[in-house]
Amino acid sequence: MRRRDTPHYSNEALVLATSSLQGERRVAVIRLVVVLLMAVSQVFIAWGGGETYSPPLDGVRLQAIGAYVFFSVVAIVVLLRQKPHPNRARWLPVPTTLADTSFFSFMAWHTWRLSGLFDAGMLCASLGMVLAFSVVRYSWWHVLLSTVLSGAAYALLSWVTGHGSVGRISFVLICYAALGALIALTNSDVGGMFLNLRRRDGLSRFLPKQVVDRVMQLGDASLQPVQRDVTILFSDIRDFTTLSETLDPGQVLEFLDDYFGHMAHIVMARQGIVNKFLGDGMLACWGVPDAREDHAELAMRAALDMRAKLEDINAQRVQRGLPPLRIGIGLHTGVVAAGMLGGAEQHEYTVIGDAVNLASRVEGLTKSHNVDILVSERTWLMGGGHFVGERLGEAQVKGRREAVVVYSLQGLRTATDAPAPLLRAASGT
Structure with a gap:
């Protein structure tokens, strides 16, 4: 009551x-x-x-x-x-x-x-x-x-x-x-x-659809802070500052609205929630507010869908004489605190923890490895059995003592592909 x-x-x-x-x-x-x-x-x-x-x-x-x-x-x-x-x-x-x-x-x-x-x-x-x-x-x-x-x-x-x-x-x-x-x-x-x-x-106005549905069905108590294992996806647009300098503010907003509309739809179609937009970046997560075992696999499938959607967007941009877009996507799986923040006037359902920071760092490594999708080892071990990828080795990230092992995500594994454990063994893991 x-x-x-x-x-x-x-x-x-x-x-x-x-x-x-x-x-x-x-x-x-x-x-x-x-x-x-x-x-x-x-x-x-x-x-x-x-x-x-x-x-x-x-x-x-x-x-x-x-x-x-x-x-x-x-x-x-x-x-x-x-x-x-x-x-x-x-x-x-x-x-x-x-x-x-x-x-x-x-x-x-x-x-x-x-x-x-x-x-x-x-x-x-x-x-x-x-x-x-x-x-x-x-x-x-x-x-x-x-x-x-x-x-x-x-x-x-x-x-x-x-x-x-x-x-x-x-x-x-x-x-x-x-x-x-x-x-x-x-x-x-x-x-x-x-x-x-x-x-x-x-x-x-402030919360993802899945969170809103949960509040409407179960009440505010359903969004009390919880600690849960989730998969975080962080993405941003490469060289966005240079791109935005050629557009006026209205065109920048129109471009981002169209781009994020496509990407957010992909996240929600894969049962994830878009946590927030950060300039030209997007933070999404799987495994909250409802826990599920396949959150890593769903996040990896969403990353591949985003890559495919970007190809469609670039095909249209090239036809209009515009330069193609490039994005970087980083995924990491770890424990976070998830819950509502804010007062009566404005709410935000957010995830906080080292896993969020590390997902952002993994996305930053896509530039140095010259790939568009990088997955941390934890994410790969949880969902990589359905995917083809390559172990790129260890990398140091800012604010973390231990090196991070990352994999490039290439696509879905077919019947002719070697199982993911064999790929890891061949890579020396």
């Missing part, structure tokens, strides 16, 4: 308060329109049509109508100046519901007191409209308040005037209760769907 003092609960409450305030503004406008239409129906249509029954238009009735019109106008002005706030959203519908119920009940009672006539149908319809107003209310108890007040007003006036049998009153009350229950359930479902859509949209 979510605590009320958590940022997530506060955000949800503010979203509901905003929706409720918009709904109250609509109700205020409709209330005023309804009063004007009722005046037209009673004065011009009923009296003009020569109906035998018409409510007495005495001073008290005119004062009540004037007060209700004034209340309706004030409500519109006040609501237009209000800002969404959860506390105000809880009490704001209370005075308007009391005023609506009191006005229609008083009009029915005053008509009966002067003329002896009681129109149960008109009272039932007007109180039903008050109940219908609660469809835009903040919470279920607002619906309960409208249901109770409408039912109580109808039952009391029917009993006082002697125009309602037990059977008739109970039937109307059952109808009100059914309508109130339907409105409450609908409000709950629609409100829940609205919050989920808003939340998914907000999370999608």
Whole structure:
């Protein structure tokens, strides 16, 4: 159960308060329109049509109508100046519901007191409209308040005037209760769907799709920090600084958006998550938030897919007279800490650890080895059985005492290729 003092609960409450305030503004406008239409129906249509029954238009009735019109106008002005706030959203519908119920009940009672006539149908319809107003209310108890007040007003006036049998009153009350229950359930479902859509949209701005799906399904607790064995992929575009100098800022962004769109799609198609974009670089990982045994193999397959996609991109660039792109991709498998960082305003699901730094270092070695994809020995041992590669030996990387053994990733192993363990043995490992 979510605590009320958590940022997530506060955000949800503010979203509901905003929706409720918009709904109250609509109700205020409709209330005023309804009063004007009722005046037209009673004065011009009923009296003009020569109906035998018409409510007495005495001073008290005119004062009540004037007060209700004034209340309706004030409500519109006040609501237009209000800002969404959860506390105000809880009490704001209370005075308007009391005023609506009191006005229609008083009009029915005053008509009966002067003329002896009681129109149960008109009272039932007007109180039903008050109940219908609660469809835009903040919470279920607002619906309960409208249901109770409408039912109580109808039952009391029917009993006082002697125009309602037990059977008739109970039937109307059952109808009100059914309508109130339907409105409450609908409000709950629609409100829940609205919050989920808003939340998914907000999370999608900062988190990978797999992470968003996990949060929506299991809640925030599913993204508590964990320590897990993962495979990290780091890639960047070679000589990007020189390339970007020939483009204006808008063209640079357009180019990167197109390029990262293709590469991110490949990562997600291979069940990975794009952790972040770093200028012309991309950090992706496999094995989080859900653990899986084949994360190294999936990452290596994604690297080969990125190479193939780059060939397609370069073919189009050459046709347009543009220079081909070159990228470097480094992969490493190791233990990281994975979880959410950030406050209520902005979240980031990230991986932290030596494995991330080493993947970046391995990618940097692609330049000195003149290859586009390098894989650390740990990654190769976990997923290399399905691939063809070459052991390039040991290399020293910045910030690490031990040398790193790297392999060039050449492609998928076919039936005619020697198994990966034999390749390693032939290389002296």
